Amino acid sequence: MHSVSKTNPNRRNTFRSSNPFMPVSMLLFLSLLCTLFPFSTVATDSVYDNLVHCLSSNTNTKDQFSKIIYNPYNSSYTTILQDYIRNRRFNTSTTRKPLLIVTPLKESDVQTTIICVKKIGVQLKIRSGGHDYEGISYVSNVPFIILDIFNLRSIDIDIKDETAWVQSGATVGELYYSIWQKSKVHGFPAGICPTMGIGGHISGGGYGNLLRKYGLSVDNVIDAQIVDVKGRILDRKAMGEDLFWAIRGGGGASFGVVLAYKLKLVPVSPIVTVFRVIKTLEDNASDLIYHWQFVANKIDSNLFIRLLLQPNYYKEQGYWNIFKLQYFANWNEDDAASDKKYVEQTRTLYSYMTPFVSKNPREAFLNYRDLDIGTTDNGKNTYTEAMVYGVKFFKGNFARLVKAKTIIDPENFFRNEQSIPPLPSHERNKVN
Ligand SMILES: Cc1cc2nc3c(=O)[nH]c(=O)nc-3n(C[C@H](O)[C@H](O)[C@H](O)COP(=O)(O)OP(=O)(O)OC[C@H]3O[C@@H](n4cnc5c(N)ncnc54)[C@H](O)[C@@H]3O)c2cc1C
Structure with a gap:
């Protein structure tokens, strides 16, 4: 599923997690062109003026803000907005657009932006990789500004210390690649999709193929930097253990802007063996699945088995990402009626699964955002x-x-x- 958006941008998908450990999710992806302006151009003008005025009076550098604030009149506004819209369902002409997009070039830009947006009183949305399943990092029903931190993406690896500082605007793929450049025997346990942003992915937990051996991404975070509502930059010591705990699974966006995480690198083998076994119902796949659930978490932790249940359609289309248990719907149509139809199908499937999954509460995984819950x-x-x-x-x-x-x-x-x-x-x- 993770490669669908890249391999076929005309495709739409929605799915809910059925994994008993992370039982709820809903995903609808990808990217499309749009031209609509935000809530009101008058509001945009006054917010823009107020923001520039405030930012200028809070910094010594007078002219730089024209380089980091984009309003709808700016020719780069649409490109910047769409660059990190990973869910095509939220990239339509009717999707609400931000009044402004602020793209900090340095940490102090984040600090002053928070101070000024707070003063102006507009909703702030924070975006790193833009993979949120409901698009809540770049969509809102109320007037809003996006703080888009894609420019803050430095990665500093210290192999001797087996640690890395990674800024939130970097992607998971960039992190993996940077580690690989320095060492073939180190890695970091995070998700599979390489374009996920560090900011959203890690603050929401983060799981991937090293889950069994090393746990979640957040189990391997040893420090962080966050900008709080007062515009202060706080590291682990300054923010205290409760907040440090909260931004490792509780989602960063409720607490501040995560600037960077310090990660503990983990040892990995220079050679990894990957294989897949495809079984159909005729091959007695049901029996295999039944037995899988009793061994999946008990066998040697060097072996990670992802179970993926898919109709033959995906096999014919070449869509096999590996051993992930999920419910999945996919469509090519580009109209609201199709969106509705396929979303309803996933809702039906979700409802059908009710007796078989966790209850009171029916659990959900933050990184698999689902506004239905x-x-x-x-x-x-x-x-x-x-x-x-x-x-x-x-x-x-x-x-x-x-x-x-x-x-x-x-x-x-x-x-x-x-x-x-x-x-x-x-x-x-x-x-x-
Ligand atoms: C194709 C695909 C594959 C996926 N695979 C996996 C997987 O293997 N494992 C897994 O665990 N999850 C997976 N996910 C879920 C993914 O981890 C979440 O969607 C995650 O929130 C994405 O982070 P982002 O920065 O890309 O998203 P964004 O949309 O930018 O942000 C998501 C949320 O985090 C907040 N946020 C972002 N940056 C910051 C910041 N710097 N400070 C504070 N708050 C911030 C946003 O405001 C928003 O609420 C997948 C998602 C997709 C679409």
């Missing part, structure tokens, strides 16, 4: 709304995440449709 409009009921999806994503950890949020961002500046809310003000005395 609950949303908040960040209004006065945000805490109770967030509880609905929060316990599905985080179970008992939701409360600890709320506590971390309340301390670092009590006014809920960093928010989105599925963010962690602060405690309601009348309950704040519970946070010490």
Whole structure:
């Protein structure tokens, strides 16, 4: 599935995870042209002027902001917006567009942007790789600005120390390649799709083929840098262990802008053997799947088996990515009716699976974003709304995440449709 967007950009896909460890997801991808302007050009003008004025008065460099702020009149606006839209379903003429896109060139640009956008009072969306399944890093129902950090993508590998500092705008593929350039016996446990952004992927957990041997990406993060709502750059020591814990699985976007993670590299063999076994129902595939579930997590941790259930259609099309258990729908049509039809099919499948997966709550994986499981409009009921999806994503950890949020961002500046809310003000005395 991960290569579909690259190999055939005319294809559309939607799927929900059925993996018992990460049971819910929904994905609809890829990229298409669009021309619509954002909410209102008048609003754009005034926000642009206010932002430039504020940024200029918060820095010594006067002219640089014209190079990092894009409004819809700018000829590069559409290209920059679309470059990191990885889900074609959210790249249509009717998709809401940002008032502005800010593309920081250095860390201090992020700091001043946060201070100024907070002052202006517009919703800020943070985007790294743009792979969010619901596009919430670049789509919103309210007027918004995108902080797009693709320019902040440096990777600094220290093989002697077996660590790497990687900025959030880098992709997972760039990280793998940089490690490989320095050492053939080091790696990092993260996901498969090479164009995923470090910022979203790692802050949401991150799993890949080294999962059995080394755990999740976040199990191998040893430090981080985040810009908080006050515009401060905090490392692990400065942010404290609760926030450091929160941005390793709780999603960065609720807490601040993650600038970079420091990663512990893991030893890998210079030679990796990969093979696939294709079985059909006639080959008794059902029996194989049945037995797989009893051995998959017990065999030697050097062996990772991904089980992928697919109809023959994908085999005929050459679509085999390996041993991943998933539900998958794919379509070529480019119209809203088809979108609706295939989304409904995945919803039906998701519903059909209810008796067979986790219950109370039916669990979900943050990196497999699915707005169907609950949303908040960040209004006065945000805490109770967030509880609905929060316990599905985080179970008992939701409360600890709320506590971390309340301390670092009590006014809920960093928010989105599925963010962690602060405690309601009348309950704040519970946070010490
Ligand atoms: C084709 C495909 C394959 C995938 N494969 C895997 C896989 O193998 N393993 C796995 O675990 N997941 C996988 N995912 C899910 C992926 O990990 C998530 O979609 C992840 O959030 C993508 O991160 P991003 O930076 O590319 O996305 P974005 O859309 O840029 O961001 C996702 C979320 O993170 C927030 N965010 C981004 N950057 C920052 C930042 N610097 N600071 C704070 N918040 C930030 C955004 O605001 C948004 O809420 C896959 C997704 C796709 C589309």
